[in-house]
Structures are given as C-alpha cells and as structure tokens.
Amino acid sequence: MAEMETCLTDITMQFPGTRALDRVSVTFRVDEVHGLIGENGAGKSTLVNILGGSLPPTSGSIAIGGESVRLKSPRDALLRGIAHVSQEGSLVAGLSGAENILLGAEPRRAGVIAAGKLRNDAAALVKRWFPQVVINLAEPVASLPVADRKVIEIVRALRGDIRLLILDEPTATLPAREKEQLWSIIRSLPRQSVGVILISHFLSEIKALSDRITVLRDGRHVVTEAAGRLSESQLVDLMLRRSGESGKSKEQAAAAARAEGAVALSVKGWRAGRLQVPQFHIRAGEIVGLIGLTGSGHFGFARSLYNPAGVHYESCEVGGRAVALHRARTMRDMGVALVPDHRMENALIGEWELRENLAMVHPQHAVLTTGVLSRRREESEAQRIMRLLNVKAHSSAQQLNTLSGGNKQKISIGKWLYGAGNRYKVMIFIEPTEGVDVGAKAEIYAEMRRLAGLGVAILIASSDLIEIETMADRVIPFVNQAAGPELTRAQFSESAFITAMSGESA
Amino acid sequence: MTSTSAGTAPSRDLVLGIVRKDHVQRYSTVVVLVLIFLIFAATVDRFLQPQNLLNIAQQISILTIVGVGLTFGFAAREMDLSVGFAVGLAGILVPLLLTKDVALPLALLAGIGAGLVIGGVNAALVTIVGIPSLIATLATASILFGISFILTGGRAIYGGLPEAYLWLGQGRVGGVPVLAILMLIAVIVAWFVMERTVFGRYIYAVGGNRKAAELSGINVRGYRIAALVVCAVFATVAGMLLASRLGSGQPNAGERYLLDGLATVFIGMTMLRPGTATVVGTFFGALFIGIINNGLNLLGMDTYIQSIVKGIIILTAVAVVSRTTKLNLL
Numbered sequence: 001m002a003e004m005e006t007c008l009t010d011i012t013m014q015f016p017g018t019r020a021l022d023r024v025s026v027t028f029r030v031d032e033v034h035g036l037i038g039e040n041g042a043g044k045s046t047l048v049n050i051l052g053g054s055l056p057p058t059s060g061s062i063a064i065g066g067e068s069v070r071l072k073s074p075r076d077a078l079l080r081g082i083a084h085v086s087q088e089g090s091l092v093a094g095l096s097g098a099e100n101i102l103l104g105a106e107p108r109r110a111g112v113i114a115a116g117k118l119r120n121d122a123a124a125l126v127k128r129w130f131p132q133v134v135i136n137l138a139e140p141v142a143s144l145p146v147a148d149r150k151v152i153e154i155v156r157a158l159r160g161d162i163r164l165l166i167l168d169e170p171t172a173t174l175p176a177r178e179k180e181q182l183w184s185i186i187r188s189l190p191r192q193s194v195g196v197i198l199i200s201h202f203l204s205e206i207k208a209l210s211d212r213i214t215v216l217r218d219g220r221h222v223v224t225e226a227a228g229r230l231s232e233s234q235l236v237d238l239m240l241r242r243s244g245e246s247g248k249s250k251e252q253a254a255a256a257a258r259a260e261g262a263v264a265l266s267v268k269g270w271r272a273g274r275l276q277v278p279q280f281h282i283r284a285g286e287i288v289g290l291i292g293l294t295g296s297g298h299f300g301f302a303r304s305l306y307n308p309a310g311v312h313y314e315s316c317e318v319g320g321r322a323v324a325l326h327r328a329r330t331m332r333d334m335g336v337a338l339v340p341d342h343r344m345e346n347a348l349i350g351e352w353e354l355r356e357n358l359a360m361v362h363p364q365h366a367v368l369t370t371g372v373l374s375r376r377r378e379e380s381e382a383q384r385i386m387r388l389l390n391v392k393a394h395s396s397a398q399q400l401n402t403l404s405g406g407n408k409q410k411i412s413i414g415k416w417l418y419g420a421g422n423r424y425k426v427m428i429f430i431e432p433t434e435g436v437d438v439g440a441k442a443e444i445y446a447e448m449r450r451l452a453g454l455g456v457a458i459l460i461a462s463s464d465l466i467e468i469e470t471m472a473d474r475v476i477p478f479v480n481q482a483a484g485p486e487l488t489r490a491q492f493s494e495s496a497f498i499t500a501m502s503g504e505s506a
Numbered sequence: 507m508t509s510t511s512a513g514t515a516p517s518r519d520l521v522l523g524i525v526r527k528d529h530v531q532r533y534s535t536v537v538v539l540v541l542i543f544l545i546f547a548a549t550v551d552r553f554l555q556p557q558n559l560l561n562i563a564q565q566i567s568i569l570t571i572v573g574v575g576l577t578f579g580f581a582a583r584e585m586d587l588s589v590g591f592a593v594g595l596a597g598i599l600v601p602l603l604l605t606k607d608v609a610l611p612l613a614l615l616a617g618i619g620a621g622l623v624i625g626g627v628n629a630a631l632v633t634i635v636g637i638p639s640l641i642a643t644l645a646t647a648s649i650l651f652g653i654s655f656i657l658t659g660g661r662a663i664y665g666g667l668p669e670a671y672l673w674l675g676q677g678r679v680g681g682v683p684v685l686a687i688l689m690l691i692a693v694i695v696a697w698f699v700m701e702r703t704v705f706g707r708y709i710y711a712v713g714g715n716r717k718a719a720e721l722s723g724i725n726v727r728g729y730r731i732a733a734l735v736v737c738a739v740f741a742t743v744a745g746m747l748l749a750s751r752l753g754s755g756q757p758n759a760g761e762r763y764l765l766d767g768l769a770t771v772f773i774g775m776t777m778l779r780p781g782t783a784t785v786v787g788t789f790f791g792a793l794f795i796g797i798i799n800n801g802l803n804l805l806g807m808d809t810y811i812q813s814i815v816k817g818i819i820i821l822t823a824v825a826v827v828s829r830t831t832k833l834n835l836l
Contacts, residue, residue, distance in 0.1 A: 332723030
C-alpha cells in the first residue's frame, strides 16, 4: 500500500511574521478523493503549493511511495506524479482545446507541429480518461463553457504519469448545471488510480465527492476522517475556532450606540459588470461586513465603490452630496478611502521608505507656503502615524519591503490617516488582515473600532468569517453577483454566514 | 533619535545588515567613478589640468540635459526613445528659423514649443491610444528623423547664426563654459522638482506602483503625460544648445544622445535609490561617461573603442540594476 501513498510529515511553513503551517502531517492515497477544508488563511493553499513544488517547506518531510523526496519546482512535482490545477485556470485562451492539452508536448513531424496527429492524440487522451465526456477540442478554449475548460485543464494535468491531482476550487466559477459533469469526472479518477486532493468552499460538494476529509485550522491539522462520519455542521465546527464569546455583549452594546449615525454613503441601482446591488447604504460610525464565496461579488462591490471602471448607477451620495464624476480621485476628494487587498500590488511601494509610503495620499500636508515639501514636517507626521498604529520599525526611513505583513498593512491603513485630519467619512477595507499575524490583527481591529467611534463608516469585505463576526454590526452576504438579505448582529453565527453565502435558505 | 516604535525593532543585526547592504548598493557606483578618475589622473598627463576638467563639464552638459529629461520619464516608468531625434529636430529648427531672420527669443521659444508638441504627441499615443511608451516613441523617433531631413533636405545649416545664440553653446563666463552653467541650473531645478515638490513625489509614485498611485487618488494619466512632455522639452532644449555649440544645424547630430542619455539614466539607477532613476544619479551617470570618454580621448583611443567601452558600461549598469531590483520598463 505504501507505494500508493504520498505522506507529508511535520510540514511547517514559516513566512515573515506568520506561521502558515505548523507541523502538519497528512497522507494522500491514489484511490481516494481527499477533501481539504479550512477557512481562508487556514493553510490549504500553502499545503498544496508545497505539494505542487512551488513552495519549499521550512521543515518537515515528504515521502512518495515510501521514498523520501524534495520537490524543488512544479516540474519536479510533475515528474514525481503530482499535478496542480489552480483555481484561476492556466489555459491559453486563443489556442484550441487540443493545442492546450498538448501544450509544450506537441507531436512533431520534421520539426513542424503535426496538426492532425495533435488533434487525434488530444482526443485519445480525453477518451482514455473520460470516455463519457463529449468536448469540442477544435474551438479556441475562450469560447468553451467553463466546465469544458476545466476538463481540458484536468486532461492536460493528467498527461504525464500522475498519481495525485490537486484541484483548487474547481467548481467555484461554474454555473450549477455544469457542476454535475465535473463531479462525475472527479469521482472517476480514483478508480483509475489517480488520487484527488479537492479544495472547495462548498461543504456539500466536499461531502458528496470526498472519501476522506482533512480539516485545517490556523495552520494546524485538526482531523482527517472518513467523509461519511462527519456531518456538514460538524465540519463547520471543526473549521472554526470557538472563542471570543465573552467580549461579544459589550461590542453589541457599542454597536447599538453606533447604528444611529447619519448616512455616510448610499448608492442605488448599482451595476458593475454582472454585479447588481439595488440599494446599499452605510451610516457614520457603523461597521458593515460584506461576505461571499470566491467570485460572488463582495470584493467586486467594495472595489467598484472606489474605482468604478464600468459602473452604472442611479444615484451615489457621499455624506448627502451626489457624486458627479465617479472615479478614484473623486471618491477620495469626497471623503472615501480604500485600503485594498493585495497591499503590495494595490497600495504600497516596496522600494520606498515608510515615510514616503505614508505620505503618498496627502503629501500636501508637509508642503510649506513656498511650495517646498518639508522633510521635517513629513517626518513628524509619519512618526505620529507610526506611533498611533504601533508600527514596528527602527525608523521611518526604513524600506517598506523589510517590514512584516502586519506592519505593511498598518502602513497601508496609515496612508489614509497621514495628514488627513477628519476628512474621511467612509473607509473601505478589503481583506484587512490578509497575511497579518495575530498581534497586528488585534491592533488593526482596534484601529477600525477607534475610527468607527470617531464617526467614520467602516465597510469590510473579508473572507475571514471570524473577522466579520467580531467586527461587523450588520452583514451583507453576496451570492452569485448579487447582494442577499442582510444579517443583523443577533443572527450572527458562522454557520449562518456559510448558509447565507451558499445561497441556501436558512 | 530615529527610533519610532514603542515596540522593539525586528532584530538589531538584521537592521544593521540591511543598512550596510543598502550603502554598498547606493554608493558603489560613486566609488567606481572615483577610482576611474584617480586612474586617469595618475596615468594621463593633461587629465587633471583645470582646462581639461572644464572641458569635461562642457562635453557632458548637453548629454546631462537629455539625461535629466529622460529621468522624469523613467521615474514615471515611461521610456522615451525619441529624444535623440528630438535633439536633432530642435538642433535644425532653431538655426533654420534664425537664418530666416526670426528673432532669437522667438526661435528659442519655437524650439521649446517643438518639445511641447513632441511630448504631447508621445503622451497622447501612450495614455490615450494606449501604446507602451517604448514602442510609441520608437515610431515617433522615426517620424522626427524624417521631418528633420525634409526641413533641411539632408544638408547642414551653416552661417548667419547670431552671436548671442552661439554664446550659449560656446561662450564662457569667468572661464566657465556657459553650457556647464546651464547644465547645473537644469540639474538643480530638476532635482528640486523631483525631490522637494509634490509633483516629483507623484511622478515617482506613478512609476513606483501605478495601481497604488491610482487607488491613492493620484491623477496617473496626468503625471504620465507630464513626464513625457518634460522629457521631450529637455531634449529640444539640449538640441538648441547642441546646434549652438556646433555653430551649425546638423540633421544627424542628435542621434547619439539617445543611447548616451539612456546610459546616464541606467548608471544613475545603480545608485542612491537602486532601481529608480534620480536626477543626481543621472548627473553622476553623465559624469561617468564624460570622464571615460575624455580619458580615452586623451589616451588616443579612437571613437570605435569608446563605443565598445560605452556598450560594456551600459550592460554592466543594467545588469546591476536588474539583478538587484525589478527593472520593469514595458
């Protein structure tokens, strides 16, 4: 049996400031679909990235078929029989299904790609693995249904001698009617001696497809158990940390006090692409949470409020004033701030000093009447923000790149506090504690509460449900690009969130 | 007292390590430049004579002005490959107007106007049409080259240039070349704008992280346009001065300023803020090239050797920059 197993033993992954995995041991078999679940940040992606060869673990060992191995690159992992089909998809849109399946391994005749043989070989591969599937391999994949594209990706992944296939949220972007096909494909793989590691937010899917299920929480292994022995609600309990009950009632009282402020931002008839929000408002001092599954529109809505490329709306008012020309600059000048996700791409400049990063939005604060930027003034304001947010750095001249995730996030927030006075009425946070360690997380929460206490309307779009539960006064779940019925604090529970996010009635 | 945090700094050794590495990165190019200077001083007879040092200053001044313009472009992460022919075009347009008896101030304004037009066209192609600057300016370079030849019929413009105009490129004030003084003014003004005004800060932000700049409410398009216009205006100013120094308008004279100008910026990017174009860095880059050209000249090396040496210097600089930082130009 050992030759059919892939064993991870005591895998630890240490990132600067966070431990993504802490001595995790799991065994994956070739005759099973193995569900891997956990909240965002629980360590699922890190684990499969290590297994897929794109991330070397800090410590721990991997054994495949009883032989200890080191996976140095995705190519290395492939040669060992491990393939990874990522959530985003990796097909070349302009090429046909057949060309995508044999990308990089095209049959050649006299140095030229043999088009006929390529079509036949690709078709044969599809037939070998999934005889029941009918798929158009001649069309550019961009014009195919999403499920067909997923199948093509899977067939390509199976091109080599694969024993373990990692599927990351394979059905996240699929319309319901296309899911069935993919499900049957996933189920057929273990019968052909290809084990599947399935990552999915849909617990019903995990339950239906998996033979065994592993639960991760905060980078630790919680349990690995036969799927039949765990109910969905048990899975939810295992995924979520059960703590923080004590502070709740106090927060509830504070929330009630905040809920009566004036409307800070309101929109009507908001459309951005497929996203539709008929009505939304947030009051001064209120903390509103947006939740949803990947691609359901909660992040998209938060982003579109600030950077509205392709947005149509009936009305949009900030502090009672109608927004005329709606773009990032206008929103900023009307008093809306955005602390975006992926801070290094969207908010910060890694090569810059902390001081310069902090001064990015309002450098005017340090301008003297002569028009000169005063270093001294900039320095003292930067120091003030760094003290306010407890940024751990040896000086404001330190390069941003050298900070830990939590401190970077504090700078990303601090940008909007530097030289801002009380100008911001609304602050939008997207994944505010993404890649942030526990200590900094608490400080960021405290800062959000302080701002809310000052009358700033706080909008949080997050995939961290505990975060939403602790912070929000009310929650709007997004399902399939539309805002669902709002949840008030009395209705809060993580299982209620998950139910609301999956669009199933409670 | 620079410590800011109530908490402790991450780790003393690491911090020291970073600072040290930082300093090596920031100043190694200066050290190399000083070494080269000392080697020439020791081996080449006339190198250290004041007259020769002033010569170097004069020789690099036009190049520096082109390089400083390019620095604005690079800082906003826009590359302008049309500067060489912008130099060339201004270098014949202004003499041409002067030989047609246009008043000097008007002719100089026309030269600057040409820069505004060239920069404006480049910027429109880049920000409105959406062509990457590297490609758009390659095409406009070709167009400028064609226009220069149409204007002159391929011939140089000699004679009839007013004294006041020639003074700009050839005159001296108390022994110091006017060109060198103009260069210093350009460097100081540009340094001030880039390092001590909000305008410069925003240009750097747009080049440092366009997305972050946009989401910080910075008018990204506006600053990209500004960077390309400044770049072209500096190039045409350099062109006017070049024709004055040469005493004639030569349609081909600007060509070498593209490669040399890029070289000054690349060398500059290895120092101070590694990976970022800075005015002072570019000035050092021009000094670097000027000193090497001058030294090799005095040693009697011909221009082909100089060209090879220059190529090697550019490659070295770019290699240093792209290995230590992310060099992202397209």
